[in-house]
Amino acid sequence: MQNIQSQSHQSRYDKAYVRQNKQTMDDSKSTQLLTELKEQLVKVANQRDKQAYAELFSYFAPKILNFGNQKLSSQGLAMDLVQETMTTVWTKAHLFDADKGSVTTWVFTIMRNRCFDMLRKVQHNKEDTFGDDIWPVFESPQAEEQEDHILTAKMLKHVDALPPLQRQVVKGIYLQELSQQELSTKLSVPLGTIKSRLRLGLVKLRSILEKHYD
Amino acid sequence: MIKFHPKDEMLKQHANGQLHLGLATAVSAHCELCSVCRDKLKQYTAAQAEQHLGEQSNDDIQTENVATLGNLSIANIDFSDMLKQITQLAPVEATESQRTIVEVKGTQYALPRALTNQVNHNWSGFGKISRMRLNADENNSRASLLHIDADGEIPEHSHTGREITLLLEGNFEDEFSQYVPGDFIELDANHQHSPKTINGCLCYTVVDAPLHFTKGISKILNPIGELIY
Numbered sequence: 001m002q003n004i005q006s007q008s009h010q011s012r013y014d015k016a017y018v019r020q021n022k023q024t025m026d027d028s029k030s031t032q033l034l035t036e037l038k039e040q041l042v043k044v045a046n047q048r049d050k051q052a053y054a055e056l057f058s059y060f061a062p063k064i065l066n067f068g069n070q071k072l073s074s075q076g077l078a079m080d081l082v083q084e085t086m087t088t089v090w091t092k093a094h095l096f097d098a099d100k101g102s103v104t105t106w107v108f109t110i111m112r113n114r115c116f117d118m119l120r121k122v123q124h125n126k127e128d129t130f131g132d133d134i135w136p137v138f139e140s141p142q143a144e145e146q147e148d149h150i151l152t153a154k155m156l157k158h159v160d161a162l163p164p165l166q167r168q169v170v171k172g173i174y175l176q177e178l179s180q181q182e183l184s185t186k187l188s189v190p191l192g193t194i195k196s197r198l199r200l201g202l203v204k205l206r207s208i209l210e211k212h213y214d
Numbered sequence: 215m216i217k218f219h220p221k222d223e224m225l226k227q228h229a230n231g232q233l234h235l236g237l238a239t240a241v242s243a244h245c246e247l248c249s250v251c252r253d254k255l256k257q258y259t260a261a262q263a264e265q266h267l268g269e270q271s272n273d274d275i276q277t278e279n280v281a282t283l284g285n286l287s288i289a290n291i292d293f294s295d296m297l298k299q300i301t302q303l304a305p306v307e308a309t310e311s312q313r314t315i316v317e318v319k320g321t322q323y324a325l326p327r328a329l330t331n332q333v334n335h336n337w338s339g340f341g342k343i344s345r346m347r348l349n350a351d352e353n354n355s356r357a358s359l360l361h362i363d364a365d366g367e368i369p370e371h372s373h374t375g376r377e378i379t380l381l382l383e384g385n386f387e388d389e390f391s392q393y394v395p396g397d398f399i400e401l402d403a404n405h406q407h408s409p410k411t412i413n414g415c416l417c418y419t420v421v422d423a424p425l426h427f428t429k430g431i432s433k434i435l436n437p438i439g440e441l442i443y
């Protein structure tokens with residue numbers, strides 16, 4: 001164990017040196033790699049392609065192992081980090097959205113979040129997992145969050161002024177505290193419809209509020 | 215408009231997962247409200263990803279790991295077992311997380327996502343001040359939701375360590391400025407302040423060491439420092 005730790009300390013110095021060299025890295029080669037990784041991930045997402053996954057695995061696993069060794073100072077925990085990160089890559093490949101960033105950034109985010117929770121468990125004996133709340137990976141909250149954020153009790157008074165379909169969704173989510181998925185099931189309408197009714201409802205609410213409080 | 219932001223260095227540490235829970239929560243919640251820092255964080259995260267998982271990352275170490283595992287004779291066996299085990303799993307759907315709402319003094323507030331699973335504690339109060347202390351990992355750090363009613367103020371105090379206040383709803387002002395939701399206010403031990411609010415506000419606060427009241431009669435309020443933060 002001691003050996004591994006001192007090796008990874010040594011490696012940190014090496015890496016600084018390697019990073020300097022990286023500045024001269026061929027950009028087109030790097031772009032090609034990212035394209036390949038993306039193609040493999042899409043194959044995993046669409047066809048559950050095990051060969052494509054094995055290639056992703058052989059690319060990422062040693063790097064994750066190294067990251068885990070540095071952060072968690074334990075080969076066993078580093079292996080857990082590889083397993084948990086790569087499990088998420090397999091089970092949630094279909095949730096990757098290329099518009100939001102590269103495959104490496106996506107995998108890094110998953111890895112960093114897991115590592116954050118593992119480290120808290122090791123250092124503070126905490127079992128709770130907050131990483132994915134702090135750095136959201138699988139949803140794109142921003143667009144809705146800005147609107148959600150201004151929803152306070154003041155606004156709830158104006159909910160009744162909304163058109164019935166929007167009101168139903170806004171009340172379901174904020175008063176009955178149903179999830180969007182639960183509402184979709186309950187009302188037998190697609191999730192996308194729930195989302196758009198919610199968004200329309202919130203935009204409308206905001207305009208009502210602006211009139212009232214300006 | 216948001217005027218106070220976390221320093222770039224703190225955003226970088228956040229991208230790399232190096233901040234403790236209380237600070238990471240504050241920076242995350244700020245980024246949810248602030249598109250400037252959100253964009254920076256995105257860039258820093260991409261840079262970290264490149265450093266750790268990019269093509270040229272750790273090439274030297276990679277061989278070292280394989281060698282280490284090779285010595286333990288587990289490299290191929292372990293990874294192929296893991297691979298087999300993982301690829302037997304079924305896809306998992308995204309969970310739609312709902313906004314967490316807290317209610318204090320009859321008003322409901324939708325919280326930033328970072329706080330979603332952290333606010334299952336009770337409010338305690340003193341006059342116009344209500345506090346929900348949250349779990350903090352570090353022994354000498356405290357994280358809280360702090361609610362101040364309209365026309366409320368916190369007596370002048372200083373900190374023995376860093377205090378970060380993220381304004382979530384409402385407005386307040388102190389000797390230095392007026393603040394709007396999203397403002398990320400960092401004060402160190404050299405600063406004293408006495409925040410006041412006209413219409414009431416909700417903040418998220420992290421202090422690295424307990425605070426001390428400094429002025430006149432407020433000194434006898436020192437036990438309240440424990441309560442507030």
Ligand SMILES: [Zn+2]
Binds near residue numbers: 250
């Ligand atoms: Zn900012």
